[in-house]
Amino acid sequence: MPQHAGRGDITITTKGLTKTFDGIHGIKNINLNIRSGTCFGFIGANGAGKTTTIKILVGLLKPETGTAIVSGYDVRAEPEKVRKIVGYLPDTYGLYDYMSGYDIVDYTARLHGFNTRERKEIVEYLLKKLDLFEARNQKVGRYSKGMRQKVALARALVNDPDVLFLDEPTSGLDPVAARNIEDLIKSLTREGKTIFITSHVLPEVEKVCGHLAIIKSGTIVAAGSMDDMRRKFYAPAIRIKVSGLAAGANKALAVLGGLGKVELADDYIYIHGDRDALAPEINRRLASAGISIMEMSSNIQSLEDVYFKVMGE
């Protein structure tokens, strides 16, 4: 009998996971270790293999080779057990338009084997949590896309899963609806759930995930914590604006020469290096040249920057 993973234990692990479709690799040699209670982002271009990986991890698709263990269950040997304990929000979901939000979630709870009393408790709890309770008796055909996505999320949460797989949870949503879902993902992570999320919206992954992997043509090309990825793929840079725009900046460039790689772009000076280490010398040199600093900041690289860099390579 698998143990419930404690926070920080490895909850999802894969070794050499490979799946081909008609002789063409969907995914190839995927190795992952995901800790319990974390939100893990899985990003990559269309057709990179994200959905294929999720389908294997939720026991809906068999890998050809390799192993995957989710919450202690081997997805190949015990797929039905895996399906019972995980939550899964597919990238395309079928909701019957003629059913109410309540009935859809209730139906899923019935499939999980809950009795009438349990179902009432679970369904009402989830509809309230996801702010759908007022609209619970309306037909889903009348729901907005954001509300439909929340119904799909409620279905994924019916069995109170420790591990939740969300395939593009905010795809096609307006900014407010997307923010709602992001907030929910953050609060579910705080509750201790392990969340595996795929998304093309990189700022969103950056906001909700602490760790991630980038998959390219079926293979993981980079993985680690968000900070590790930034450190690995980008050298830190200091961004400085001095008085006197271009003329002042050109003079400052000459003064700062030799402090590492120094560049001018859009009237800003970029010095590649650590701000804490270089700031005293930058201040000293500019001050003795009579140049005043209007602005000095470390330019933090976004996940988008990292992504383009990795994909470019």
Ligand SMILES: Nc1ncnc2c1ncn2[C@@H]1O[C@H](COP(=O)(O)OP(=O)(O)OP(=O)(O)O)[C@@H](O)[C@H]1O
């Ligand atoms: N049932 C299938 N039959 C044949 N090929 C498939 C099947 N499912 C996936 N593939 C192929 O496997 C590769 C990976 O597809 P997958 O759907 O996993 O990508 P994805 O990263 O989720 O893409 P997207 O971001 O567009 O959802 C693609 O080349 C796809 O065409």
